[in-house]
Amino acid sequence: MELLRMSKAAKRLGIHPMTLRQWALDGKIPFTWVGRERRFSSVDVENMKRGGDSTTARSRLELLYVRVSGSSGQESSLEAQEAELRATSMGKIVKVVKDRGSGLKENRPGLNRVLAMVSDGSVTVVRVTHEDRLARFGVGWLKRLFAVYGVTVEVLHPKKLGGRDELLEDFVSLVTTFAGRLYGMRSAENRRRLLTESGQCSDTGQVS
Numbered sequence: 181m182e183l184l185r186m187s188k189a190a191k192r193l194g195i196h197p198m199t200l201r202q203w204a205l206d207g208k209i210p211f212t213w214v215g216r217e218r219r220f221s222s223v224d225v226e227n228m229k230r231g232g233d234s235t236t237a238r239s240r241l242e243l244l245y246v247r248v249s250g251s252s253g254q255e256s257s258l259e260a261q262e263a264e265l266r267a268t269s270m271g272k273i274v275k276v277v278k279d280r281g282s283g284l285k286e287n288r289p290g291l292n293r294v295l296a297m298v299s300d301g302s303v304t305v306v307r308v309t310h311e312d313r314l315a316r317f318g319v320g321w322l323k324r325l326f327a328v329y330g331v332t333v334e335v336l337h338p339k340k341l342g343g344r345d346e347l348l349e350d351f352v353s354l355v356t357t358f359a360g361r362l363y364g365m366r367s368a369e370n371r372r373r374l375l376t377e378s379g380q381c382s383d384t385g386q387v388s
Contacts, residue, residue, distance in 0.1 A: 183212060183219035192225050195240070196270050198334035199305070240271025243303040245294055247279040247313045253278075259311045268336060274303050283316035291315075298331045307334045 190197040203209045208341040211218040246261035279290025308314050323333045
């Protein structure tokens with residue numbers, strides 16, 4: 181029996197190392213820690229290969245998702261993300277979805293397209309360069325949702341946050357959202373007060 185590094189085990193299975201990592205986290209395949217590295221038994225890998233796991237049995241259909249926070253510019257960042265994902269692709273690239281907007285924003289056009297393609301079975305893998313490209317918060321929930329449809333999320337560079345400028349833009353976006361909601365609440369309260377006062381005036385016959 182040989183203990184295989186993740187990259188070698190993934191190559192034998194014909195999958196991306198990030199997919200194998202997710203299988204290990206989900207308990208689909210046993211592994212052993214050697215220092216800080218996961219190692220996989222060659223016997224377990226061969227058994228998984230012969231067993232025809234449902235993820236490998238069907239074609240690997242990849243959706244590449246790239247995002248920048250700004251509404252304009254930053255084309256080079258989108259292109260760099262796409263190029264890196266294409267270079268590490270191990271299946272058929274069905275679609276490249278590009279998004280512009282804060283990772284805190286839930287209703288992004290690109291993210292909505294990703295959700296639609298996941299739910300209709302168009303893809304089997306959603307790939308991003310960094311986890312925060314998909315969302316700043318709630319990625320775990322997205323992974324669980326995708327898993328319901330048999331779709332895996334692969335992160336090329338795990339646990340690496342975006343740049344300081346984008347974090348600052350997200351912070352400004354968050355403050356703006358709360359400020360807008362607070363202003364809206366105050367406006368609603370003012371309208372109710374004016375309507376109440378107007379009703380009181382009409383009842384007493386006074387003119388304001």
